[in-house]
Each structure stands twice: as structure tokens, then as C-alpha cells.
Amino acid sequence: MKLIITDVTEMHGGNFCVAGWRAKTGRMVRPLPNGSNWTQALLQRHGVTPGATISFRALATDHQGAHPHSTEDTVVDAAQIALVSPGPCSWFGANGPTVSPSIDAGFGGAVEHNSVWNGTYQGVYVPVGAQVSSLCAVIVPRAQLEFVEEFDKLKAIIHDGKDSYKLAVSSFHLKEVWRSGGVVAVRAAIPTSARLHVRVGLARAFGIPPKCYMMLNGVHG
Numbered sequence: 250m251k252l253i254i255t256d257v258t259e260m261h262g263g264n265f266c267v268a269g270w271r272a273k274t275g276r277m278v279r280p281l282p283n284g285s286n287w288t289q290a291l292l293q294r295h296g297v298t299p300g301a302t303i304s305f306r307a308l309a310t311d312h313q314g315a316h317p318h319s320t321e322d323t324v325v326d327a328a329q330i331a332l333v334s335p336g337p338c339s340w341f342g343a344n345g346p347t348v349s350p351s352i353d354a355g356f357g358g359a360v361e362h363n364s365v366w367n368g369t370y371q372g373v374y375v376p377v378g379a380q381v382s383s384l385c386a387v388i389v390p391r392a393q394l395e396f397v398e399e400f401d402k403l404k405a406i407i408h409d410g411k412d413s414y415k416l417a418v419s420s421f422h423l424k425e426v427w428r429s430g431g432v433v434a435v436r437a438a439i440p441t442s443a444r445l446h447v448r449v450g451l452a453r454a455f456g457i458p459p460k461c462y463m464m465l466n467g468v469h470g
Contacts, residue, residue, distance in 0.1 A: 283327045350411075384449070
């Protein structure tokens with residue numbers, strides 16, 4: 250199975266999540282090495298970064314977990330992951346990952362939020378068990394994406410043409426840029442394209458009651 254990597258996100262405790270586009274079947278896949286998260290060492294060993302292509306052997310296409318993540322989760326053999334091409338390759342366009350007309354549409358209309366401040370949704374999430382995707386992408390004008398620092402965390406404010414959302418940033422690349430140079434460096438690192446391909450994903454369920462909170466997975470030109 251070949252996969253064009255589109256999302257590399259940083260989780261807690263030195264764990265990472267990887268997702269990509271399988272052009273052969275026209276679907277997003279989240280490979281889980283032996284059913285687990287990725288480590289930074291594993292990412293580096295195989296050159297896993299957005300735009301790279303990897304291959305692997307799937308051990309189970311149906312991960313025994315809860316929706317919405319089980320929509321894309323695929324258990325793979327960690328010993329058989331291989332780098333096909335370091336990229337970057339052009340994975341946008343007609344044969345690339347699906348782009349949704351809005352964030353809410355990308356998650357099947359299941360998006361909810363905890364509050365609204367200045368017209369922007371805060372604490373955005375999808376309920377556990379929703380039979381929808383856990384990953385989506387939207388195209389937004391560059392002016393409709395902003396980054397701020399809030400309580401020592403990097404946040405993104407996205408207006409998708411329909412609604413405005415404040416999301417935690419999970420992109421491994423953007424978080425590394427932020428740690429080294431702050432919000433100013435993040436703004437400078439965003440592609441200069443007038444329109445941006447913004448990738449959004451859901452965290453694994455947490456909290457009481459548990460919710461799958463939305464995050465910014467990456468920004469591409």
C-alpha cells in the first residue's frame with residue numbers, strides 16, 4: 250500500500266499521528282505502526298513528512314476503535330514501512346485529497362462547539378461515535394487564516410467562508426517553528442499563496458464528557 254503523506258501532527262508524550270492520501274482507492278488513511286502511534290525516531294527513520302510517499306503492509310484495515318477515527322485508522326506492520334519518495338510531490342488537484350466546501354461539511358455536519366467569542370467558535374469538536382471522517386481539508390484565502398498565542402499555546406483562527414473557528418495547532422512543523430521563533434515565525438512560514446490548502450483533524454476523545462476536539466493539522470500552498 251502506498252500513501253502520500255499529508256498530515257504529521259504532534260501529540261502528547263512524544264507521540265505523533267500520521268495520515269495520508271491513498272490515490273489508488275481515493276481515501277484518507279491513518280497508518281498505525283503495529284496499532285500504535287508514531288515516535289519521532291520512526292518519523293525520522295523513514296523520512297515521514299508532508300509530501301513524502303511511503304509504502305507499508307496493512308495488517309488490518311478496520312481498526313478496533315471508535316468513530317470517527319476508525320474511518321481512517323489502519324494497523325500496519327511497523328517493520329515493513331519504507332520511504333518510496335522523499336518528495337515533496339504535488340498532491341493537490343483532481344486526483345488529490347478531497348477538499349470540502351466548509352469545515353462543517355468536511356465532518357458530515359457533525360461539528361459542535363463549547364462557546365462563541367466575537368463570532369468565532371471555541372472548543373470545536375465532533376461527538377464520539379459520529380460516523381464521519383476524522384480528517385478534512387478546506388481552501389481559504391490567506392487573509393482568512395491567522396495565528397495567535399493563547400495561554401502558552403499556538404492557536405489558529407480560520408474563516409472557511411461560512412464560519413470562523415479557533416483551533417489548537419497540532420502540525421508538527423508549525424509547532425517546531427513556533428517553539429523556535431514564536432507566532433511571528435509561524436506567520437512567516439506560511440506559504441505565500443493567495444489561497445491556502447488547510448488541513449484539519451480531530452484529536453482522540455478526551456475530557457468529561459469525552460469529545461473529539463478539532464485541530465489544525467497543516468497549511469500548504
